[in-house]
Amino acid sequence: MAYDDSSEPVSRAAVDTAPGRAETPGAGSVPAARTPAESCAPGARAPAPRTPAADPATPADPATGPEAFPQALKVLVAGGFGAGKTTFVGAVSEIAPLSTEELLTQVGAGLDDLTGVEGKTSTTVAMDFGRITLDPHHVLYLFGTPGQERFWFLWDELCAGALGAVVLADTRRLEQSFSAVDFFEQRGIGFVVAVNEFDGSFHYDAEEIRDAIGLAPEVPVILCDARIASSGIRTLVTLVQHLLTSATAGEAAS
């Protein structure tokens, strides 16, 4: 694949200082301050919602029973406009995903930055929803966020009770992922960065991406293909492992 200067990842520090940098989703009119990586403290994360045991006959030993781990696990799939969030949720969901796609129209011309995704014809206006049953007691619910800036006010609602998040990044428009990273860092929600490798985009290794985004060393960066279920599942497994590692480290420190 030919090297293309235009696809160099953009340093997040550079974009932080660039005029017109987009605000962090959900932050209302408060400008997105660059958050120190230390704010990713797992202890600050909101507890995931718990539901009653699916099988009342199953013993609910607090240490080992089904109540030992949240039964309804909520994970967000976030990222910039057109990064592949709807595609990711649809690929891994065991049910037909609920999506709220609407056609991009002329009305959005000038508002929607289609640079790099000129072929895009629709966009998520509220959320995507999918489900994966892990075992008879544990279900993972996936919520895909809308990517366009004018729908970012929904992110705060969507993240309530979230266990963690996948931030999808597109190396053709890496700066579009910065706001999502800021959003989860500021709220102390654990996340992984999954680089959705689009056809024709330049290949960067995980460490180059980490440097460009300015991620803390413990945040996993993996490459994925949002269209392929096994790739999406691998991403989710990486997220859960990261959350467990962070929780264990947090307990050991306290």
Ligand SMILES: Nc1nc2c(ncn2[C@@H]2O[C@H](COP(=O)(O)OP(=O)(O)OP(=O)(O)O)[C@@H](O)[C@H]2O)c(=O)[nH]1
């Ligand atoms: N080649 C390639 N195309 C992809 C990949 N992932 C998504 N696409 C395509 O990219 C386009 C945008 O994907 P979406 O899943 O709609 O992106 P999104 O992040 O949900 O977009 P918004 O909701 O508008 O922010 C669709 O046409 C997908 O088919 C990928 O890994 N490779």
Ligand SMILES: [Mg+2]
């Ligand atoms: Mg979408």
